[in-house]
Amino acid sequence: MQEGETVRIQTEDATECRTICRVSGELDAYTAPDLRDTLDELVAEDKCWIVADLTELTYLDSTGLGILVGTAKKCRQAGGDLAVACARKNLLRIFQISGTQEILNVLPDEEAATARLEELNEARSDGSSEEGT
Secondary structure: OOOOOOOOEEEEEEEOOOOEEEEEEEEOOOOOOHHHHHHHHHHHOOOEEEEEEEEEEEEHEEEEEEEHHHHHHHHOOOOOOEEEEOOOOHHHHHHHHHOOOOOOOEEHHHHHHHHHHHHHHHHHHHHHHHHHH
């Protein structure tokens, strides 16, 4: 890690209820609160279907991982979900070792993560309409 490395966070509303949050740089104990604040704000604004695009992220520690897991829980409580786009082997290893790959819906790119959220949204919509009949 280079001294002074920062995290860059950019959000984009893909649809009324789905937001892409692109994160690049290094996500550690010093930079992770910025991501937490951004993701918490999205959920508070009822943008609870979030793709966390980590394809340009170079480093992730347990603080950043904890924020992603916490955000996934908040999204689900709000009726949405979180999917992570990530293809870097060093980061994928962290998701595998921690057992969070399925919990966080980790997929190789933004397109696949978006498709996963659409599947989950449709499944939940089908499930709620069946419960009402």
